[in-house]
Amino acid sequence: MDKINITNQMNSKSQSNPQATLSNSKFFNLSAVEVIEKIKKREFTCREICEYYLNRMKELWDKNAILEIFDDALQQADNIDLMIANYYKNANPKTALSSLPKLCGLPIVIKDNILYKGKTCSCGSQFMKNYKAQYNATVIDKLLKEGVVILARANMDEFAMGGSCENSAFGACKNAFDDSRVSGGSSGGSAVAVACDMCAVALGSDTGGSIRQPSAFNGLVGIKPTYGRVSRYGLVAYVSSFDQISPIAKNVEDSALILSVIAGKDINDETSLSNNEITTSNIKNLISNKDEKNFIDNENSINIIKQAVKLSKKAVNLNGLKIGILKETQKLMQKTEYNDQYNRISQWLQNQGATLKEFSVPYFDLALPTYYTLASAEASSNLGRFDGVKYTTRSEKASNIPTASLDDVYLYSRSEGFGKEVQRRIMLGNFVLSSGYYDAYYMKALKIRRDLKNQFNEIFENCDVIIFPTAYGEAFKIGEKTTNPVEMYVEDMFTTMANILGIPAISIPCGLGKNNLPLGLQILAKANNEPVLYYLSNYMTKNYEQSKNSLATTLLNLNKTNQEKIQKEDSLC
Amino acid sequence: MLSSKYDVVIGLEIHAELNTKTKVFCxxxxxFGEEPNTNCCPVCVGLPGALPVLNKKAVENTIKAGLSVGCSINNLAVFERKNYFYPDLSKAYQISQLVRPICIGGNIKLDNGKTIRINRIHLEEDAGKLIHKTKTIGTLVDYNRGGIPLIELVTEPDFSNADEAVEFLDKLRRTYIYSGVANCKMEEGGMRCDVNISVKPHDSKELGIRTEMKNLNSFKMVKRAIEYESKRQIEELEKGNKIIQQTRKWDDNKGKSFALRSKENSHDYRYFPDPDLLxxxxxxxxxxxxxxxLPELAQDRIKKYVEIYNLPLYDAKILTNEKFVSDYFEECLNLYNNPKQISNWIMTELLxxxxxxPNCENLNEIITKENLVSILELLDSKQITRPNSKILFENICFTSKNAKDVAKELGMLSSLSDEEIKDFVKQVINTNPDAILDFEKNPNKVIMFYTGKVMALTKGKxxxxxxxxxxxxxxxxxxKK
Amino acid sequence: MDITIKDVEHLAELSQLEFTSEETQNLVKDLNNILDMVNQLQQAKTSDEPVFNKSHKISQLREDEPRPSLEQEEILKNAPKQRRGCFNVPLVVE
Structure with a gap:
């Protein structure tokens, strides 16, 4: 296991005191918005909060959420503090606040498949364990420009293939609230880092649910934006047609803030979208105040995402909101123990003034086979470049045998480098693309995808959002679904649809299950309709008791177990 | 002759590197010719996370190439991935076009009246370069060439011999250069040709099994390879052997083709639309x-030179071989309307x-059009002699001097006053009085005789x-006397 | 349709992966399980209209203006083996 020893990276100036990380700490469980504001106002320094987060990582190292703390993390923090000091020296304190970068000093964690120049990016794979990024991903450039500090890289399923983080070559990441359960995946490390307060927000990537499902399993807010909203340049590709980078956050406002910074057209990604394409018609219908309506019309398109959150804070009901529910997902949930909980959400939404409408998508079940066909096909091609020639480890077997041929380099390096699940998907992908099967599988899946898009477009003519669960239930046990790959695939039943359609979907906490672990509700909207997702998500997390409580309760639980653990350790000494 | 019993069927796939400032996807x-791996970015080397972004000019040039050979242009063009492992292919796939290429159809007419049909022209990326060293050193990979825009033109199997194939290539090369889409520098690999050949008995309707020879990069190589391979196939059939469908390598030094080792799977390229590209x-x-x-193309110019300027076809072809030569010819023609004389000088002296x-691409660098025209004027007005005109040309090549000044400096120009010339005329008549007697019978001969005498006496001045x-x-x- | 050992061997060759006979057996089982799920696709009725990626116009394509390349040293930074400014692989025999 390749874990980086972090003890010597902790700064000597501040003694790492576990007590400091408890709930009475002034740093505990702050949102990103709060962290930025407090740093800007110099209530604490960037270095102080970074040290707090690094301590949390160290304390909870066994969660296996973090693969590496970057050795210059505190150096980055000092640079930010210096910058702030200069701003205050040279500017009027009042203007200094607004002229400081938008995310000034915000410490973040990134998923291990996003390139940060000079830093290791391993994609959770043995094959890439020594790979040092040769350039910055576009999202990294954008975030650094707005003043973030990148603390660490987070664990993930190898090459983002998996829904539990058990496929990481560096060991499974454990659920934030229960060590025996999965974190979810593939962005499991990012989610657990946020839930365990190792950072206020983290970047993940979502290809078939890889942000939303771990967000649901750890009581967080995770959005998969419209395909193209965020540049994929510098994200190690798994499925080019579906991949999106996005934040995992503690609350809706933080999510909107980070997305508004990283979204936008990128000259290095043809498939990226201009922010001008973001539509606001759906939330305009919900707002009765004329001034606010005008305000939206005149607002810069990307700020609409943040404004949607602000406007929903003032909202007292959901009058005018049309919510779609699907017969097929209702049926899937009937078999589960969580059915009632989700039905109560629908009831509550109606009580708030929303109209509920039922629709049917007869081919809903086909999302999963469509996803696995297209995903494995693209993955088999995207992963061809990992071959032991330009980067990635070359097999020692091939290097040591003087007679080794080029084919030996390919074969041995790839066979030793890739884990089992990755190899399975490459094989499946080559099957669905190979001559004789292309039309029956790959082409068929493309056509079903197109038909599903058309069906959903029709449904969105008659509703603003569609809701259904993020997953079947709470986080499952580690090892529970590793014997048969299909059992694991079926876990993606509710999440792959948004990726296939390219539409935005957000997962928000919506209560605790029978094991006192978080459940997630998914809200989907038409492409480019992120504002309405943020509006409803924020309304729910402010007003729906279950959504409101789940985070706080679980975090308190977490804290309690930590306190108990520390007390136990103390008594042992 | 054996070959008379058989028909040879040939199709060509011709790659040309497009004339753009940047690569096709980055x-x-x-x-060409930079230090290895210095003209590369994350896209060229296929680094993780890198994405292709299509070059507008490359698409425009492909359309232009297509229009210059009569193709139709597809309203939707799709880029696909062609997947296979080879170290010159950094991503383990080449971005190419299969189902919806930019150009379809089109044709080129040969001089014998035959029409060669074009199937398609598509846009794709070039691969990197492999430098094969020794067994101990191995093969070196340089990705500088990776991502250079290439257009591939595929013909129908309409050729029946090597000469037709070479004529087509020659015409296509001129067309690309004239339309400005490609430079077609064959020695730099800027134009390469794959040849598909099969033979069939004269009376058979079915096509024979074909072989493919890749990367032939000179017309001579194409000609020799086709001639060798068609002969080889006929001989095999005569021996009662079957032709095996295979890719063969042409070894120009040995003058032979030989079969390449190929894996069973190597042809399943698993093409699918590249999801990174719209x-x-x-x-x-x-x-x-x-x-x-689209500018006037080589074919149009050849026609104009023959029909309007009355140049021989052979001359017209040589003049249009390189666009810059033909451009120079036309520039000179604008200054001095004597196509034959200009053409002769370009063909004999300038070329x-x-x-x-070899690096010169503008004849004005050798001699400016103004100077060449000056020489021709002096010559045509007999102010200088033909041998002197050549000496004058040699003296002003690659200089900034003015032709007339140099002619004067070298004492080539007539510098005598009219009175002086009259005196010389009288002098030669006086010393050669007998010649006058022929004047009635043959005045021109007499005039020429005395002119020659004056010229000799004045040493041509x-x-x-x-x-x-x-x-x-x-x-x-x-x-009268 | 069932995936056989022979299919797995063929796919392994396309994938540049090698498996022990035990691994091959397991893959046959796993891939067939997955195919059982994927084969649901065949039930769906779809139209024969061709499917295209999202499109854009020529005017939206990248302008043909050069941008700086990376340094050779940076390009080769992660190369497992390099020589004379090039990536180095065993001799390729054509």
């Missing part, structure tokens, strides 16, 4: 806009000099035309 420069919409308006930028200057006019003026006085 903004690295489209250059489909390109090409409107009729786009096509017309590009069509309006001889050009041979030693007298202007022959002036001299002749004075002879005509003065001679009658002597006749």
């Amino acid at each position: 903004s690295c420069k489209n250059t 489909t390109v919409e090409i409107t009729q308006e786009d096509v017309e806009k590009i069509r309006s930028t 001889k000099v050009l041979k030693d200057k 007298a202007n022959p035309i002036t001299t002749q006019s004075f002879i005509k003026e003065i001679l009658p006085n002597y006749l």
